[in-house]
Amino acid sequence: MNAEPITQTIAGLIPAGAHVLDLGCGDGSLLELLQQEKGCTGYGVEIADDNVLACVQRGVNVLQLNLHRGLAEFQDQSFDVVLQIDTLQHLRNAEAMLLETTRVGRIGIIAFPNFAHWPNRLSVARGHMPVTRRMPYQWYDTPNIRVGTFKDFAALARKNGLQILDAFGLHDGRRVRRAPNLLASTAVFKLARS
C-alpha cells in the first residue's frame, strides 16, 4: 500500500488552520501531520480499537463511532474539510455517507482505490480479480466491499448534485491528470454541495 504518498498529497489539499474531520482516520497520522505542520484542528473517527488507541497515543482527538450510523453527532457545515481517505470502499452506506460528508464539511475530500486502473482490467480480462499493491486482498477476504472506478464515482457525485471542485488520479505518489481512470491506482475527488 502506498499510504504515505496519499497522506502527503491529501495534506497538500488542505488549507492551513482548517477544522478537519477525518472519517476512518486509521492511526491518526494524517491528522497529526495536519496539526503539526498546518496548524489544523479537528477530530478523527475510527471504529477499530487499535486505531483508537494509536490516535490517543499520538495526541490526536479520536471518536470511536460507527460510520454505518451516519454522522448524527455532527452539525451541518461544521468542518472546513471532511476527509474519507480509503474509507468509502469499506462502507455499506457509501452513498449516504457521501452526502453526510458534504453536509458536515464545506469541502469533502474522498480518496479510494480505482478499480479501473489498467492492471486491474488486465487481471479481470485474464479471468481473475486483481491482487495488487494497492488492493492486496483476495476476492474472498477483501475488506473492500465497494469496488468502484474513477468514472463511477464521478457519476455518483453528479447523480447526487454534488459539485466536483477537483478530481485527479494518484499513482506512485504522483498526480495523474491524463486518463486517470486508466492510469491511476487511486482516485481523489474534492467535492462540495452545489
Add this chain to the structure above:
Amino acid sequence: MPFIVEPQTMHFAAPLALQSGAAIADYELRYETYGKLNAARSNAVLVCHALNASHHVTGMYAGDDKSQGWWANMIGPGKPVDTNRFFVIGVNNLGSCFGSTGPMSPNPATGEVYGADFPVLTVEDWVAAQARLVEALGITQLAAVMGGSLGGMQALSWTLQYPERVRHAVGVASAPNLSAENIAFNEVARRAISTDPDFHGGDFYRHGVVPARGLRIARMLAHITYLSDDVMSRRFGRELRSAVAHSTNGYRFSTQDIEFQIESYLRHQGDKFSTFFDANTYLLITRALDYFDPAAAHGGDLTQTLARTQARFLLVSFSTDWRFPPARSREIVKALLENRRPVSYAEIDAPHGHDAFLLDDARYLGVVRAYFDRIDGGGA
C-alpha cells in the same frame, strides 16, 4: 508488592453554602493521596467516586490484605494513572458514610446525630467541597479530574464550576443527567429503604436499628442494573443452587427458598451491603444523582452549557451498559464537538454492562493509560 496507604482527615470550619440554600459548617472530609505532589504543584489528579465507593481508591491498609482500593487496576504505581508521575487524591464525598461528615455524624449545632436532618446535597455541592480540599492541599489547577458513573458527573461538573482549574477531564460510563428510567430505579431503592419499619423516618440510629431489609433490596435492584443480561446469563444462567435429585427439573417447589444461583448471588450482595452502607447516605446520593442536570440552567441545551469548559476531555462508554448507555456519553461528545473542544471518545465493546468501568479490559485501560501518558504533569 503491597502498596500501603493511609487515610487522612481535613476539617473545614467555615460554612459551605449548598445549592438548596442551606449551609453546612464544621465538617470533615476523609481522603487519601498517592504519589508525590511536584514542586510546581501541577501533577494532581482528583478521583471522584460513584454511589457506593469511597476515598480508598487504591493501595491497601497496613495489616489488612483484603483492603484493596476500588480502582486499584486503574490507579497506582505503574498503572494507567501512574502514581509515580501523578499525585492522586481520593476523597469521600460529603454525606457519604466512609469517614466524611454525613448523616451518621453529630450535628455540631445540636450535638445530636444528623440522621434525616442532614442537608440534601447535589453533585455541585460535592464538587465545591472537593475544591476546598484541593485548595487546602495547595493545588490551584488539577492536571486531571476523573471518575466513572456518578464520578464522571462530578468530573463534568468540575469543568463547569471551575473551568480554569481543570486541564483534563476523564469521564467513564457517565451521562449528562439521569433518564426517567434511571430515576425510577433510584426511587424503587429509596422506597425500599424508607418503607422499612426500621427506618424510623431516617432517625433509626436513635432506635439502635438499621433498615437492613430496605438496604438489601435497594442493593439487589441496583446490582441488576450494573450487569448485562449477557453476563448474568453466562455467570448464572438458570443454574440451581442445589437441585433436588428426584424432582422434575430439580426444583424444590418452594416460593420462599432460594432456588436459582442468581437469587443466591443477589441476596449475598444485598446482605453484605446492608452491613456497611448507611441508609440515609443511600437516599442522599441517589437524590444527588437524580438532581444532576447542568444543562437545565440553559434550557436543556448541553452545547451552550459546555461552552464555558476549558478542559480537554476523554470519555469512555461500554456497549452493554444499559444504565448509562453509550448514547448518553455521545450526547456529551456532541456538545463538546459543537464547541470545538478537544475530546476523545472510546466506545468499548465489552459484555459486562455498567460494571465494566471497574473491570480489567485491555482496550479500556490501554486508552486511559495512553491518554494519561500524554498529560504533562510538569516534571517531578
